[in-house]
Amino acid sequence: MGLDLGFGPIEVNDFLVQFVATLIKIAVVIGGCLQIPPLMIWLERRGPALMQRRRGPNRVGIEIGFIRTRLWGLMQVAADTVKLIFKEEVVPAKAYKFWFQVAPMFGVFPAMLMVAAIPFGNDLVIGGYRVPLSIINLDVGFLFILAMSGIGVYGVTLAGWASANKFSLLGSLRASAQMISYEIPLGLALVPMVLVFGTFDLNEICMAQDTVLNWGVFRGYFIVGPLSLMLFIISMFAETNRAPFDLAEGESELVAGFHTEYNSAKFAAFFLAEYIAMFVLSCLCSIFFFGGWQIPFLPYDALVELTGSQNIASLLGVGALLLKAAFFMWFYVWVRWTLPRFRYDQLMNLGWKFMLPTGLANVFFAAFIMAMATF
Amino acid sequence: MNPYLPVLIVLVIGIVLGIALSSLSRLLGPKKPNPIKLETYECGVPQVHEQSRMSVKFYMTAILFILFDIEAIFLFLWARTFKSLGWFGFIEVFVFMCILVSGYIYVVKRGALEWD
Numbered sequence: 001m002g003l004d005l006g007f008g009p010i011e012v013n014d015f016l017v018q019f020v021a022t023l024i025k026i027a028v029v030i031g032g033c034l035q036i037p038p039l040m041i042w043l044e045r046r047g048p049a050l051m052q053r054r055r056g057p058n059r060v061g062i063e064i065g066f067i068r069t070r071l072w073g074l075m076q077v078a079a080d081t082v083k084l085i086f087k088e089e090v091v092p093a094k095a096y097k098f099w100f101q102v103a104p105m106f107g108v109f110p111a112m113l114m115v116a117a118i119p120f121g122n123d124l125v126i127g128g129y130r131v132p133l134s135i136i137n138l139d140v141g142f143l144f145i146l147a148m149s150g151i152g153v154y155g156v157t158l159a160g161w162a163s164a165n166k167f168s169l170l171g172s173l174r175a176s177a178q179m180i181s182y183e184i185p186l187g188l189a190l191v192p193m194v195l196v197f198g199t200f201d202l203n204e205i206c207m208a209q210d211t212v213l214n215w216g217v218f219r220g221y222f223i224v225g226p227l228s229l230m231l232f233i234i235s236m237f238a239e240t241n242r243a244p245f246d247l248a249e250g251e252s253e254l255v256a257g258f259h260t261e262y263n264s265a266k267f268a269a270f271f272l273a274e275y276i277a278m279f280v281l282s283c284l285c286s287i288f289f290f291g292g293w294q295i296p297f298l299p300y301d302a303l304v305e306l307t308g309s310q311n312i313a314s315l316l317g318v319g320a321l322l323l324k325a326a327f328f329m330w331f332y333v334w335v336r337w338t339l340p341r342f343r344y345d346q347l348m349n350l351g352w353k354f355m356l357p358t359g360l361a362n363v364f365f366a367a368f369i370m371a372m373a374t375f
Numbered sequence: 376m377n378p379y380l381p382v383l384i385v386l387v388i389g390i391v392l393g394i395a396l397s398s399l400s401r402l403l404g405p406k407k408p409n410p411i412k413l414e415t416y417e418c419g420v421p422q423v424h425e426q427s428r429m430s431v432k433f434y435m436t437a438i439l440f441i442l443f444d445i446e447a448i449f450l451f452l453w454a455r456t457f458k459s460l461g462w463f464g465f466i467e468v469f470v471f472m473c474i475l476v477s478g479y480i481y482v483v484k485r486g487a488l489e490w491d
Contacts, residue, residue, distance in 0.1 A: 019376060092414065104396060184444055192454075345490035
C-alpha cells in the first residue's frame with residue numbers, strides 16, 4: 001500500500017502504521033493522564049464540601065471581556081498548578097541532594113508505564129491494520145502493571161530516606177511496608193480472575209465479559225468474584241496509601257509523611273504519581289470485575305451491529321471504561337471522607353492475618369470449582 | 376513492531392517528565408535561600424545529621440513480602456495454564472500451597488507479624 005504526500009511515495013507497512021499510532025496514543029494518553037491530578041484535586045475539595053454541606057473552592061473562574069463564569073471553581077486547580085510550578089524550590093541543607101532530586105522521578109515513570117498498559121477500548125481497524133487502544137500490548141498484560149506498581153515503592157522509600165528528616169523516614173518506612181504488604185493480597189485477589197478468564201491479556205478479559213452476568217464480580221458461582229472484589233478494593237486503597245489506610249501521612253503524627261520536605265513541582269510530581277496509580281487501579285477494578293470497556297446490557301458485538309462500525313463501537317467503549325473508572329475515583333474520595341483512619345497494627349494485621357489467608361482460600365476454592373466444572 | 380518498543384518510548388517520556396518536574400521550579404521559581412529556610416522541618420533540639428534507627432519489623436515485612444510475592448507469581452502462571460495442566464497441576468499447587476501455609480503458620484506463631 002503506497003501513500004503520496006507530495007514528496008514521493010511512502011511505502012506504508014505495518015511497522016509504520018503501528019509506530020505512528022503508538023506516538024498518537026502516547027500523546028493522547030499521557031496528555032490525558034496529566035489532566036487527572038488537577039481534576040482529582042478539584043474533586044477532592046468539592047466532594048467533601050458536598051458531604052459536609054459547605055461550598056468548597058468556588059471563587060476562581062474565568063473573565064474574558066463580558067464572559068464571566070465561575071465554572072464551579074474548576075479554575076482553582078489551574079491557579080494551584082501555576083502556584084506550585086512558580087514556587088521557590090527548597091532543598092533542605094541536610095538532605096542527600098542527588099537522591100532528593102531523583103526520588104519524584106521514580107514515582108512518575110512507573111505510573112506512566114502502568115497507565116500505558118491499560119486497554120482503553122477494543123482494537124480499531126484503520127486502513128486494514130489492527131490498531132489496539134493500549135500503548136503497550138504485551139501478552140503478559142497486567143503482570144506488567146503489577147511489576148510497575150512495585151517500582152513505585154522505590155520512589156517513596158528514596159524520598160523519605162533522602163530527606164534526612166525523622167518524619168519523612170518514618171512515613172516512608174510505613175508507606176513502603178504497607179505498599180509491599182498489600183501487593184500480596186492485590187495479586188491473590190486477581191489469581192482467581194485469571195483462573196476464570198484463562199488469560200493475562202486485559203483486552204481479552206474485557207471481551208469475555210459481554211453481558212452483565214458474565215462480569216468478573218458475578219463469576220465463580222457468585223462467591224469467588226465478590227470475594228476477589230472485596231480483597232481487591234481493600235488492597236487498592238492500601239496500595240495507593242489512601243484513607244482509611246493513609247498512615248504514611250497521618251497528619252497529626254508525621255506532618256505529611258515521606259513528602260514532608262518536598263515542595264513546588266517536586267511535590268506535584270508525587271501527587272501526579274499517586275493519582276495516576278489510583279486511576280490505573282480504578283481501571284483495573286473496572287476491567288477485572290465490571291466489564292471494562294463493555295457497555296452494560298449492550299455487548300460489543302451488538303454494539304458493532306448497531307453502529308455499523310467497529311471503530312465507533314470501540315470508541316464508545318472508551319467512554320464506558322472511563323465512566324466506570326471515574327466512579328471508582330469518586331469512590332476513593334467518598335471513602336476518604338466516610339471512614340476514620342486505621343491504626344498501624346490494625347492495618348498490618350488486616351493485610352497479613354486476614355487478607356492473605358482469605359486470598360489463598362479464595363484461590364483454592366476457585367481452582368476447586370473450576371476443576372470440578374472443566375475436568 | 377516489537378511490543379517492547381512502546382515500553383521503551385514511554386519509559387523515556389516518563390523519565391524526561393520526571394526530570395522536568397524536578398527541575399521546573401528551580402528554573403522558574405525565585406531563589407532566596409537562608410539558613411533557617413534550609414533547616415530540616417522538625418522541631419525541638421537541633422537535628423544531628425544521622426539517620427535514626429528503624430524497627431527491625433520493617434525488614435521482617437520486606438523478607439516475608441518476597442516469600443509470599445514469589446508465591447503469588449507462581450500462582451499466576453499456574454492459573455494461566457490451569458486448563459491444560461488439569462488435575463496434575465491442581466494437586467501440585469495444592470501441595471505447594473500446603474507447604475507455604477505451614478510456613479505461614481510458623482511465621483504467625485513465632486510472632487513475626489505482631490505490631491505493637
